[in-house]
Amino acid sequence: MTGAARPPVDQERGQTCQSARATVPGHVAIIMDGNGRWAKQRGLPRLEGHRVGVERIRNILETLTQRGVRYVTLYAFSTENWYRPPEEVEGILEILHQALREQVQSLHESNVRVVHVGKVDRLDPRLQEQVASAQRLTCDNTGITLNVAFDYGGREEILEAVRRIIRDGVPEEAVDERLFRTYLFTHDSPDPDLIIRTGGELRISNFLLWQSAYSEYYHTPTLWPDLGSDEVERVLEEFTRRQRRFGRVDPEG
Ligand code: IPE
Numbered sequence: 001m002t003g004a005a006r007p008p009v010d011q012e013r014g015q016t017c018q019s020a021r022a023t024v025p026g027h028v029a030i031i032m033d034g035n036g037r038w039a040k041q042r043g044l045p046r047l048e049g050h051r052v053g054v055e056r057i058r059n060i061l062e063t064l065t066q067r068g069v070r071y072v073t074l075y076a077f078s079t080e081n082w083y084r085p086p087e088e089v090e091g092i093l094e095i096l097h098q099a100l101r102e103q104v105q106s107l108h109e110s111n112v113r114v115v116h117v118g119k120v121d122r123l124d125p126r127l128q129e130q131v132a133s134a135q136r137l138t139c140d141n142t143g144i145t146l147n148v149a150f151d152y153g154g155r156e157e158i159l160e161a162v163r164r165i166i167r168d169g170v171p172e173e174a175v176d177e178r179l180f181r182t183y184l185f186t187h188d189s190p191d192p193d194l195i196i197r198t199g200g201e202l203r204i205s206n207f208l209l210w211q212s213a214y215s216e217y218y219h220t221p222t223l224w225p226d227l228g229s230d231e232v233e234r235v236l237e238e239f240t241r242r243q244r245r246f247g248r249v250d251p252e253g
Pocket residue numbers: 032033034035036037038076077078081092199
């Protein structure tokens with residue numbers, strides 16, 4: 001084998017990019033969709049769906065942690081969600097504020113590292129400070145990393161990376177995948193192994209466009225507030241049956 005023919009090692013993930021039978025996904029990212037429909041089914045206001053949706057997070061996080069997942073990214077609010085009616089946007093921001101106030105201390109006690117991924121400048125100063133303080137408090141924690149994707153959009157993330165690379169005067173020849181990923185909002189986390197979308201839609205809705213290049217997908221019609229640990233266990237089980245090839249040929253086949 002010549003030097004050039006050796007499989008490249010993914011330096012960031014510390015693994016050789018060869019075909020592999022998947023085991024526990026190191027990083028699970030979730031598109032938490034279906035809150036509005038969940039509320040509508042019950043004749044409740046959409047915001048009630050968002051409120052109950054946030055309550056579900058803790059239980060799902062515990063299940064993932066128990067199964068050995070190390071990174072969890074939750075898609076909570078997209079760059080496009082600002083175009084919803086103002087009452088809904090304001091209500092979601094208020095729910096985020098409350099969730100941070102009520103949950104951060106207990107997440108900290110559970111050794112969770114909380115990281116915001118997305119833009120901060122459009123959030124009001126009170127929320128910006130809350131987000132910064134949650135990150136400061138938990139930054140040295142060694143348990144799971146919880147990325148909260150809020151005012152997150154994959155296209156905006158890529159554009160922002162390009163702007164910062166230009167601003168830093170990075171020479172053209174230095175721009176490779178390894179450098180580029182260090183400019184992403186998610187620079188602290190490996191790429192997601194598994195992306196789960198609740199709510200039945202079969203689309204990515206501007207989520208982790210760069211990072212999901214080789215993620216496994218799982219879609220379920222279950223609405224986010226109805227997602228239970230049993231279904232999460234089944235998803236993790238199904239993941240172990242996936243054959244990840246990363247473009248190579250299956251060595252067993
Ligand atoms: C996902 O639930 C939460 C956010 C996008 C903020 P939705 O609010 O999109 O719920 P559906 O899709 O309308 O049911």
